[in-house]
Amino acid sequence: MAPEELSFVLDPVLGSDLVEELSRIWLDVTRAGGAVGGAPDATEADLAPVIQDALDRVQTGKDHMLLGRLGHRPVGFAFLSFRPGPLFRHWATVKRLQVRPELQGRGFGDAFLEELARVAKDLGLEQLHLTVRGGTGTEAFYERHGYRVVCRIPDVIRVAPDDTREEIYMVARL
Numbered sequence: 001m002a003p004e005e006l007s008f009v010l011d012p013v014l015g016s017d018l019v020e021e022l023s024r025i026w027l028d029v030t031r032a033g034g035a036v037g038g039a040p041d042a043t044e045a046d047l048a049p050v051i052q053d054a055l056d057r058v059q060t061g062k063d064h065m066l067l068g069r070l071g072h073r074p075v076g077f078a079f080l081s082f083r084p085g086p087l088f089r090h091w092a093t094v095k096r097l098q099v100r101p102e103l104q105g106r107g108f109g110d111a112f113l114e115e116l117a118r119v120a121k122d123l124g125l126e127q128l129h130l131t132v133r134g135g136t137g138t139e140a141f142y143e144r145h146g147y148r149v150v151c152r153i154p155d156v157i158r159v160a161p162d163d164t165r166e167e168i169y170m171v172a173r174l
């Protein structure tokens, strides 16, 4: 299905209803195995500080958030996160890109990456960076949009005591 009805909002007002809905999506995506900062058995309490930190960074103007909606219903979201300091203003990191589990596989992820690239160019950025959890195969999704693997750091992500993954760094030149 083509995502023609999807619309995007950059830096939406983070009222309590929206924060509640985003937190629910984040938990559902995590429990479905999504690599967005938690293990699949994460609880609301495990994710709360991760979510709070991401939203605080948007509210204080450090990062941007891109929200995708069908009508008024949030479908997914992602962050553009900046490394502090004057040497790193020409690029940002795409973080926590996620689409509601029941709406995955319909082209919304592709639409998000296109819109993130458009927003980044509007902001004057020259590169987008991101990291992928090893073993998920998600690098293939990003490669379709011009991201290339630049390095792999072994054993960075401990999903469970007996499950430690590499972190894959990818960069797209805009």
Ligand SMILES: CC(C)(COP(=O)(O)OP(=O)(O)OC[C@H]1O[C@@H](n2cnc3c(N)ncnc32)[C@H](O)[C@@H]1OP(=O)(O)O)[C@@H](O)C(=O)NCCC(=O)NCCS
Pocket: 029, 033, 034, 035, 036, 096, 097, 098, 099, 100, 103, 104, 105, 106, 107, 108, 109, 110, 111, 131, 132, 133, 136, 137, 138, 139, 140, 141
């Ligand atoms: C990754 C994610 C954002 C993709 O969104 P989506 O709406 O499902 O993606 P799309 O429907 O636009 O898929 C586009 C293409 O990429 C492929 N693709 C999607 N997710 C993929 C993945 N995890 N690995 C490999 N390929 C993937 C699709 O098969 C599709 O290919 P096709 O057109 O040949 O069928 C979504 O699956 C998601 O939210 N995953 C859980 C959270 C997560 O792990 N995010 C990544 C953090 S690095």
